[in-house]
Each structure stands twice: as C-alpha cells, then as structure tokens.
Amino acid sequence: xxxxxxxxxxxxxxxxxxxxxxxxxxxxxxxxxxxxxxxxxxxxxxxxxxxxxxxxxxxxxxxxxxxxxxxxxxxxxxxxxxxxxxxxxxxxxxxxxxxxxxxxxxxxxxxxxxxxxxxxxxxxxxxxxxxxxxxxxxxxxxxxxxxxx
Amino acid sequence: xxxxxxxxxxxxxxxxxxxxxxxxxxxxxxxxxxxxxxxxxxxxxxxxxxxxxxxxxxxxxxxxxxxxxxxxxxxxxxxxxxxxxxxxxxxxxxxxxxxxxxxxxxxxxxxxxxxxxxxxxxxxxxxxxxxxxxxxxxxxxxxxxxxxxxxxxxxxxxxxxxxxxxxxxxxxxxxxxxxxxxxx
Numbered sequence: 124x125x126x127x128x129x130x131x132x133x134x135x136x137x138x139x140x141x142x143x144x145x146x147x148x149x150x151x152x153x154x155x156x157x158x159x160x161x162x163x164x165x166x167x168x169x170x171x172x173x174x175x176x177x178x179x180x181x182x183x184x185x186x187x188x189x190x191x192x193x194x195x196x197x198x199x200x201x202x203x204x205x206x207x208x209x210x211x212x213x214x215x216x217x218x219x220x221x222x223x224x225x226x227x228x229x230x231x232x233x234x235x236x237x238x239x240x241x242x243x244x245x246x247x248x249x250x251x252x253x254x255x256x257x258x259x260x261x262x263x264x265x266x267x268x269x270x271x272x
Numbered sequence: 273x274x275x276x277x278x279x280x281x282x283x284x285x286x287x288x289x290x291x292x293x294x295x296x297x298x299x300x301x302x303x304x305x306x307x308x309x310x311x312x313x314x315x316x317x318x319x320x321x322x323x324x325x326x327x328x329x330x331x332x333x334x335x336x337x338x339x340x341x342x343x344x345x346x347x348x349x350x351x352x353x354x355x356x357x358x359x360x361x362x363x364x365x366x367x368x369x370x371x372x373x374x375x376x377x378x379x380x381x382x383x384x385x386x387x388x389x390x391x392x393x394x395x396x397x398x399x400x401x402x403x404x405x406x407x408x409x410x411x412x413x414x415x416x417x418x419x420x421x422x423x424x425x426x427x428x429x430x431x432x433x434x435x436x437x438x439x440x441x442x443x444x445x446x447x448x449x450x451x452x453x454x455x456x
Contacts, residue, residue, distance in 0.1 A: 132287040139291030147299055160313040160426065161410040167431045172413075174433075244349045261432035262413035263348040265378070265406075 173210035173258040183242050184212040184257050191255075194234035200227045211258035224253075231255060312425040315341070315418060316408035320398035323376060323384050329398030331373070331420075338370045338427075338446040339420040340439070343411055345379040346387035351415040354433040355391040358417075361436070362395055365443055369422070374398070377406045377414065421446040 176184065188205040192214060195202050205212050216227060228249055241247040247257050319330040331339070342358055344351035362372045374397035376384040381399055388397055400406055409418070412431075419428040419442040428442035 132284050135284040135287040136291040139288035139293075140295045142288070143292045143295035143299075147296070158313055160316065160408075163313050163426060164410060164416075164429050165431050167413045172432075244353050260350055262350050262415065263345070264413045265411060 167262045167264065169264065172260050172262060172264060174261045175210050176259060180259065181207060181212070184245065184259075187238055187242055188212045188214055188255075188257055190238045191231060191234045194237055195227070195230055198230050198234070200230055202227075211256050213257075214255040216253060216255065312421075312427060314424050315339070315420040315426050316405075318375075318405045318408060320375065320400055320405060322396055323381065323399050324374075324388055324393065324395075324397045329373060329375075329396050334371045334373065334420075335424060336369075336422050338368075338422060338443055339418075340365070340370065340372045340443065341375065341418040341420060342372070343375045343377055343406070343409065343414055343416045345377055345414050346383040347379065348414045350433055352387065352391070354415055355387075355393065357433070357436060359391070359394060361439055361443075364440070366395075368447060370443055370447070371395070375400050375405055377403065377411065419443055419446050 185205055185207060192202045192205060201217065203215050203217070205214050207213075214231075216224065219227065235241060235247055241257060244259055245257055246260050247255065250256050315331065317331050319328050319332075322329050331341070340358075340361065344355075346352070358372065358374075366372065372395035374388075374393060374395060376397055377400040379399070384397070384399060387393075409416070415433060417430040417434050417439070418426055419439070421427040427446040428438075430439065430442075
C-alpha cells in the first residue's frame with residue numbers, strides 16, 4: 124500500500140474528468156432542445172408595470188396630484204395629501220358611501236382634465252385598493268392572445 | 273479493507289471528485305452561453321407590409337445577422353418614449369452585422385406612418401395586420417424587444433422599455449461576445 128499512497132492519482136483525476144465530460148455531453152444534448160417562445164418571454168403584469176421614478180419625476184407627479192387634490196377640495200371633496208411611493212404617487216380617498224365615492228371619482232377625473240391631463244407618459248388610475256394612483260407605466264398591457272399553431 | 277487502503281481509496285475518490293468539479297467549472301467559465309442560447313426558441317418567421325417603404329418586411333431576409341426586433345404602437349406612450357433610445361441603439365450598432373426591425377401592432381396605418389415620420393425611424397417598420405405576428409410572439413405588452421441571434425434563435429427579450437446597457441450587452445453576446453462597436 125505504501126507505493127500506492129505516493130503514486131500521483133492520475134487515473135482518478137482522469138476518471139473524474141471523463142465523468143464530467145459525459146455529464147456535459149448529456150447536458151449539451153438536452154440544452155439544444157428549444158423551449159417554447161411563450162415560456163421563454165418575461166411578462167409585465169399590472170403589479171410590475173410601474174417604473175421607478177427619478178426625484179424630478181416624483182416632484183412633477185406630486186405637484187400634479189396636489190393640484191387635483193386642491194381642485195377636488197374646491198368642489199367639496201376633501202382628500203388627504205398625496206403620499207409618495209418608490210414608483211408612484213397616491214391619493215387615498217376618504218371612506219364614503221358608494222355613491223359619494225363615485226361622485227368623488229367623477230370629480231377627480233374632471234379635476235385631472237382641468238389640470239391639463241396627467242403628466243406625459245403617466246397613467247392616472249383608480250385601483251383595487253380604492254386609491255388614485257399616478258405612475259409612469261413600463262409598458263402598455265395587452266389582452267393575452269394565445270399563439271396559433 | 274484496512275485503514276491504509278481506506279485512506280488511499282478516499283484520497284483517490286477525492287481527486288476524482290475534484291477533477292470532475294474542475295472540468296465542469298472550467299467548461300462553464302469558458303463556454304458561458306449568451307443568455308440561454310442553445311435552449312432558446314427560434315424566432316417565428318413572418319412577412320408583413322412595410323410602413324416605411326414600399327414592399328414587405330420579411331424576417332427571413334435577415335438570416336445570418338443579429339436582429340433587434342421591436343414591437344410597438346403609435347398610441348402606446350412607453351413605445352413612443354423609447355423610440356429615441358432605439359434610434360440611438362441603431363446608430364451604435366447598424367454598422368455591425370446588426371439589423372433593426374420594427375413591428376407596429378394594433379394600430380392604424382396612418383397613425384403609425386405619422387409616428388415613423390415624426391420620430392425619423394431609420395430602420396424598416398412593418399404593420400402587423402390581423403395581430404398575426406403579435407400572436408406568434410405571444411405578446412402581452414408593448415413595447416417589447418427581441419434580440420435574435422444570427423442562427424435565428426431568440427437571444428434576449430425585453431418586456432417594456434429596455435435599458436441601454438442591457439440591450440447593448442445582449443447584442444454583443446448575440447454577435448458572439450465580440451462586443452461590437454458599442455460606444456455607450
């Protein structure tokens with residue numbers, strides 16, 4: 124055993140390298156199989172469609188929301204000051220009956236138009252959290268159309 | 273098996289494992305594929321009417337080149353916002369073996385042509401009549417940009433506006449890691 128202990132383990136290294144080559148060859152064969160385009164592409168969802176805003180953009184969006192808020196207040200709808208997130212400015216609407224909330228939304232839309240419309244490349248929307256959101260969308264979302272064979 | 277034999281055997285096994293891992297690591301370092309090239313899907317072929325000139329835009333006619341395929345619409349704000357960036361990318365890359373192709377989807381031909389003229393888009397743009405190409409590429413949002421390698425496979429895809437550095441890196445990889453002539 125003494126002589127074996129000091130022999131450079133070339134055969135073992137070669138065996139390990141050969142095993143790796145076999146694994147690579149097998150993996151390479153699998154990698155050549157293309158994946159369907161639909162599973163390859165990344166998608167933007169409503170939750171991921173808000174672009175990060177620069178401080179300058181944030182200031183512009185906050186200023187515009189403040190104008191909308193002021194306009195709504197002049198028409199009898201008091202809304203809290205806009206709050207700022209990483210990628211959007213939000214107006215939290217006060218709790219109200221459904222009919223009053225609808226009137227408030229209608230007024231907010233009129234105020235948005237009076238303020239010259241949302242700033243360029245932004246979306247002003249009422250979302251499921253019952254808040255008004257102003258953000259710069261990363262993309263225009265389309266209804267999904269399944270690929271034809 | 274006595275103690276000495278066991279130690280000898282474990283040493284040989286250790287050497288084999290190290291060699292195995294070294295070969296795998298070495299392969300990965302020296303054969304880092306551009307994106308998932310090799311497993312990537314083939315870019316679906318299409319032929320559509322050109323909006324920027326008479327004739328047609330045919331993807332197959334760009335075989336052997338890297339193609340930057342941009343889907344857009346004139347009514348889509350993020351699409352319009354990225355047009356200058358696309359034009360700048362075209363300036364950086366068009367002298368390499370890189371072609372830019374636009375596909376206008378869900379749009380009126382008149383609006384699209386006006387946008388092309390206004391933005392002075394320098395590369396061919398086709399109109400996707402009947403959402404056929406949109407369907408082939410399984411689009412769910414606009415803009416969307418695909419980088420297609422010379423072998424016709426999709427090398428990269430950007431949903432929404434792309435970042436300049438990431439597009440340049442994808443083009444460079446599709447070109448074969450040469451880095452092209454991107455100047456940033």
